[in-house]
Amino acid sequence: MTDVKPTIESVPGFKVAGVHCGLKDSDALDFALIYSDRPCVAAGVFTTNQVKAAPVLVDQERLQKNPTSIRAVAINTKCANACTGQQGIDNALQTARWVSERLGCSEDEVLVMSTGVIGTQLPMDKIRRGVDLAVDALGDNNWEDAARAIMTTDTRPKMASTTLSTLEGKTSQVAGIAKGAGMIAPNMATLLGLIVTDAGITREKLYESLTSAVDFTFNSIVVDGDMSTNDTILMLANGASGTVFEEGFYSGWLCHRLAKDIVQDAEGATKLIRINVYGTSDHKSAKQIANAIATSPLVKTAFYGGDANWGRIIAAVGRSGISVEPEQMALWLKPGDGSSPSEGLLLFLDGMPEPYDEMRASEIMKLENITISLVCGSGEGQATVLTCDLSHDYVSINGHYRT
């Protein structure tokens, strides 16, 4: 396992800024800009929601036409620029144009991301101010500002960095920021993430590095099962280190760290729950079962209340759409990340409840870090999904999100 740090010092060739332009009522940071002093190879994964925000549509087109010379990414909070029609597209394009004018690059070289309330137009006077302030503030070491500036209901910035090595021992830096909090569902690159590296890499290998990591990181976390209109993960490689990764590189550990941070800081979350599913016919089936458990409001509220109501887990498995036989199933509750199997409690075996120590179950359910392990049969398929509980605070936060 590569050592991944929760901070970012600097990544050669990249300058960043996070500023306050008035989108948030307080003086909190609300506009971020990431700039590379040379063209970047770029890759992106986007929401599969049919209702896509304007910045998603703009970025998808630009990455298609222009995947090897991206220079900047501008990100705003508070307004998702989704369900905003042609005016929304025009506003996204104008944002990129302003960035390109100030940075002296082509507007096709600028990507945009937005997050926040759906169905309102971007306040373009504030966006204009954000562009100007951010360009002026660009620096090597402002990653935490940028990570803060993309937060919505996140309570803390999400950053990670690590070092990549070729087989010959040459290195490059890779770093990423992300925001999460709510509207996080299976089968999508969740909410916003931006990963940069000074590695040299082809467009194809970069895309492969991103997509291979996403399936079991950003696409294996669940907060509430709602799928956003804006989810985007971008990856930029500027080659400034001079190290070329001909076979690509592995970004899974970095993505995992960011994805886990998102679940731990999800709206109202008090517990991180790891769901391991084994013994299905294939990975996809295991993931579908894990997602059924992870999206169940009854399972999530039971974890919040610390009640080892495991019958709800089995009921969720039964409606997952994957064929299962209760008589072939086994379910364990384990403390922590579940890596000490001997500490686990066997709750259900061969279609029958197992006698188990309710006191010990209660102790485990009180932890902030809990693992469920479910065996469904003798197949080779397995999957792990991270999720959180459903708390009073989730309801409070989302009952009044716009107000």
Next chain:
Amino acid sequence: MTDVKPTIESVPGFKVAGVHCGLKDSDALDFALIYSDRPCVAAGVFTTNQVKAAPVLVDQERLQKNPTSIRAVAINTKCANACTGQQGIDNALQTARWVSERLGCSEDEVLVMSTGVIGTQLPMDKIRRGVDLAVDALGDNNWEDAARAIMTTDTRPKMASTTLSTLEGKTSQVAGIAKGAGMIAPNMATLLGLIVTDAGITREKLYESLTSAVDFTFNSIVVDGDMSTNDTILMLANGASGTVFEEGFYSGWLCHRLAKDIVQDAEGATKLIRINVYGTSDHKSAKQIANAIATSPLVKTAFYGGDANWGRIIAAVGRSGISVEPEQMALWLKPGDGSSPSEGLLLFLDGMPEPYDEMRASEIMKLENITISLVCGSGEGQATVLTCDLSHDYVSINGHYRT
């Protein structure tokens, strides 16, 4: 529209009881028995969850083998008798056997239903007491006791009755009780319901009457999207009125009343929300879209908070799995049951937000009865789904359900 009453006086030939046998800690009623003095034609619809409770498996088999001479139904709360293996089956059969011994009928003529916590065995000493007490308490007018005895987190009993008429003006009675509260998902006969009539009808017509009503009543309500292991709706016809319904009868109004009661009394619900979807290619697509909206935690919390955050509705539509074009969509928010279209607020049209009066939207969102109308295109498909909001109380109730 037939006049449906929220009470049940008596249905000729049926005797009922609701008693306390110790399943609930308080002295609340917890065991119900329904008995017919002559054999009944019977029909049932059951959960589609692959993990089926023991009473579901027993009833399915008995209705298959013996659909025209059912004499009694025994129902207990607090224990779902699900995930209980062969012992669970044996306990369900023993319950029916005790009932048959006391009533002097064959054990194959007795059905059983259970609701409550999954994964514990029935306490058979209490069940034995319940059978004895209930047989002793059987009477013509104890329908409210029976309705109370099947409640779990329901706050009030759910009953309805009405009169059926043949074209010639001959009549019969039909009456039903139900319980709901949580673990209620689309595409299932939700939780427990029992409908009885003194009409004469064939097995085929009775089944048709039940299934045709279920699709847009019990299968068109959503509380939390979780699908129970125990859901069962049974319908019994004993022919005591002497009126034979050769063409069957329509039970939709009665079922609608019970289904609506379930949503209004759902766990923690403060609002009844009617979701009308129009303009899809067919009914199934419209229902799938309505269900995506109805199961969205973000939509449900926004309703709880009284926030007209309509972008979440559109985002839910976009991930419903049904092909939609935002540019063809229109969304209205309406007070009450939405039958006065002129009072509605147009929020979204042709892919763009409509300017609307936020004060008026807030007024509507404060009501206990709200309608969303969504047009998706120009198709003929439409569907209505009833749902409720997701409140702090839902989290409280389900965080500590077993304790």
